[in-house]
Amino acid sequence: MVSTVTRAGPTIPRTHKAIIYTNPQSLDTAVVDVDTPQPRAGECLIRLTHSGVCHSDLAFITNGYAHMPEPTPSGQIGGHEGIGIVVSLGPYVDAVAVGDRVGVKWIASACLTCSACTQGFDGRCAKRKVAGFKDPGTFQQYIISDPRYVTPIPDSIDSADAAPLLCGGLTVYSALLKADCSPGDWIALSGAAGGLGHLAIQYCNAYGLRVLAIDHGSKRDFCLGLGAHVFLDFTQFDDAGLAAEAKRLTHGGCHAVLVCNASSRVYDTALDLLRYAGTLVCVGVPELDPHPIANALPWKLIVNQYSIKGAVTGSRKDSIDCLRPAAQGQVKAAVRLEPMNKLTEIFHQLPRVYEADASDVDLAVDAAEAAFPAWSDLGGFERARFFYRLADALELANSDLAALEAISMGRPVGQYREAINGAALLRYYAGKCTDVQGDSSLQTSGFVNVVLRQPFGVCAGITPWNAPITMMLFKIAGACVCGNTIICKSSEKAPLTALYLAKLIKQAGFPPGVINILSGKGTPCGDALARHPRIRKISLTGSINAGRAVKKAAAESNLKNVSLELGGKSPLIIFEDADLDKAIPAAARSIISNTGQVCIASSRLLVQSSILKTFSTRLVAEIEATGYNPESSQGNPLSPETLRGPQADLKQYDSIIGFLQESKAAGHEVLTGGGRDTRHGKKGFFVQPTLILNPGDQSRISREEIFGPVQVLATFQTEEDAIRRSIDSEYGLYASVYTRYGPSFRGPDTLVILQ
Template sequence: MVTVTSLKQPLKISATQLLINNEWVDSISGQKFATVNPANEEVICEVALAGAADLELAVQAARKAFSEGEWSRVSGSDRAVLLYKLANLIEEHQAELAQLETLDNGKPLRESSKIDLPLAIQCYRYFAGWADKIQGKTIPLAKDFLCYTRHEPIGVIGQIIPWNFPLLMQAWKLAPALATGNTVVLKPSSYTPLTALKVGELIIEAGFPPGVVNILPGFGNTLGIAIARHQDIDKLAFTGSTDVGHLIMTAAAQSNLKQVTLELGSKNPNIVFADTDLDAAIEGAHLGLFLNQGQCCTAGSRIFVEEKCYPEFVARSIERAKKRIVGDPLDPRTEQGPQISQIQFDRVMHYIEAGMREGANLQFGGSRVGNRGFFIEPTVFTEVQDQMTIAQEEIFGPVMSITKFRDIDEVIRRANNTKYGLAAAIWTQDITKAHKIAHHLRVGTVWINCYDVFNSAAPFGGFKQSGIGRELGEYGLREYTQVKTVTVKINQ
């Protein structure tokens, strides 16, 4: 048990070990690693470091639970009851989890408590509702035959979640996998293991049988790759960078050809027309880029503004950025906290330097805030050209790039001129124009006159190198089942 006493209300952290087969255990090696508060660069606590030997035990537990344990006999309605219990327990611990998420990740408490936790709870409840409704079809053949399909769980699922939305990404992965009857070995990010482990405590309290959910904190270049290569893991779900996604998919293909879903990086276009409600577009673009310190795969980092309203949009966006409150993420007034780590801080600063070096106009920001913690000013570049590094590569930080366009055909072509295809937004009062552009954009999600609107019922995923497969909704549910056809001769 670790108690963080520097907070207004001391926070007790009890889950710092590995969760295997419903037991809290140290790693076989005995190794631990430190998880750091990015707001002050201080160690919060040490967490057990999982390795290959621990992974073997977790996979064995998950396999036994799936094939011969209690979970293999649990009905869909029983799975729903457990998922609803888990959602209720997370809701009961909402304030504690929000504080823990902010402490470990650095995101403002207002976002942890008002965005991450409500969406995570909604996700568990949404998929709980599906658990007893997973069904196949009957298929008419010749009159002497009955043909039907079954949607069956895949088996043992390996899941690797990122550090930018730890609780929410855990929910996106666990909820559909459990609703469909699979068992899970989950690796949280080594930057943000604490809320994943706390949810592990609640999973046990909810009554999930041993081996159903196993949680192994560890490093991506060792444990993550080992999960991808493991011969007895039937499917892998990964959220992270495109570069790592390539490595994960290669490792999975070279092992047992396990099924893979990937939610990867992007460089999302946010298109603003002069006929829009400019107040809404400016605020939408601001939040669409700076939310979570810009550490969002959906960040609207390429803002295309029609030239007729470009000067006004730029001037007002700069003023909005200047008013953004950067500081202690536990302060309810704070809008922007620190980047997750020194590595990410250095990466973002490198991109800011590249933008200035390549001729983009730095209008505001671009510097460190304070001398403790990984804080960066909200940064606004204008006159950004499509070939510039900051217009091509995913920055994953609070760096806004604004460029102008003349007509629809031009902006569609430029918006699609990227290897990515995750999300986009269109701001206009002309709904016909909005639909036309939405149909031509090569992305998985398009928002019209809004940004970052998520619901567990709406599928999410990317085109091109932004990923494979879908999460959330009925489409996301399908990623965790396989179809079996059964044909019976009925006339003997």
């Protein structure tokens, strides 16, 4: 590396390392060399040693903030909370000296002379610079800054601890100023154990405020250990109960509420936690909820003299003041140190959801049991109204759900139709609400026999990751239109759309407890559902092994009713008289759609031997045209132009590649594909759409479900041969046939074993 020495400080390289966002709306980053700038008049150069990373960075890189209409550009250097050492000064600088340790925050500079700046609202300055968004941020080794605007770091604060305080600490400190509380006042903190919340607890203690911490029960000890005075487990109460308990614990309500997370539920109930003339301070932003404070009715604000304020990252003065409690040892952020070249990996770790366990299942069962009597007593027309409202909301949310599913499992947003199809499904079931009828007969002399259809009670559903909304809606609608209540567990691989669906269900007005959605793993959450003695029926869509586990657990507990939809190795039979113009595109789409992660994908092709050459040649061309070209057809699932995304995760990718490697080692003929798709280098879990010819009916690749873009192609001579080989499988889910003479074909009767 070529270096230069300045008169003002140590050796400074002419270039330095920076991390840039390489693909807007994705989490991709790259380490690049950039020119080291020289400070001009009124500027200083800082050698950065630490930079915080938070959810705002994630929102910038994915354009997740709806109020910021301009997308983050490719090549942007991110980061907005950095600590470093001043190494060089431009002319006319006396605010800092070489060797000073300083911080750079989100608002990196402002004019300091306009009306906004002079009133302390420098974040609204028209000339402000925003680090990491439009202007170079702190994910680099050197940064130019305005010496009047950097924050001096007290000697007693470690740089690793100081960096997050210039974002999270500054945010909650400025929010507390907006709350306008006095020592001894009660303040409620939602999301109290989170990144903002755990800092807010400590700041409240530093200024003599009493804290009501609101979070999940598993965070009780953590919050109380930080100094919260009382703790409220939000999972134990409905909205009215939560407000009542908060007022009991605080002897009449809180003087202020800080919403430190993006919970729509807390926003809905926040005003009810306040005492007279209390203040709600909005910090976390529920971006996808247009009306988060649902009960902010004018009469309520007037009669109770409530105030609602918003808090953003504080001013230059606030950044200095917020470090004082930390310098005195009263505030310390929970941090984890990582090298900056792991930034992409860190971004992937940031989106986390709560993992439900057996205790959460108990709470959900309690809620479902409590809701069952009133829900089952409703007439069919009344129940139908809820589903029609949910269908309308689901259609409007299609783009939001598409983005969440792209993030969770890689389905391209342009290919997403689950919300639209789900809305149609809900309307169908809503129309069936009045069709739940019994039966009667006079077959027994002297008696009228009456059969009544009664709801089970509390039901459970366990859904897969490959079509999370569709499968969950099937289970919810089927159970609830008949008067049951339900608990659904989403897959741990794709929990985001299910949690968004829960918000839509609440907005549609469903009574609390009728539909309960948990995010968790098969063990302990799924196992607890299958074994729970108060759940009367369970439905699973998943693998054969999962089906066996659920059936075993149900049998060992209360012998609950079990419905299973399991995996498939679905055959597609193509006879010599078939219309190949229809059969070939259908065969290709079947295995390319959702990258083959579909239980009814036609992964086994049985083609009459007389047309093998024509069929295989045309199918290879179709697969390569659909799966490989143009270049833009594969890639970032958040891009509308992408037609084919990656596999859901590394585990799924490794499993598919393992099958392909085993097949090639066995000498099977690969007609196209056969390995990793390298058009994106080493990025992404991309697998080539693959067609393998005659690997043998007993080979593992012919017999086991792969759940990827892999088809095996075999030949048959006669109709009887095709049927025999089709049903030679442990799977029994789906089969299809292409022939011009369906009415005379005996297949449907013979293939009934597959249903």
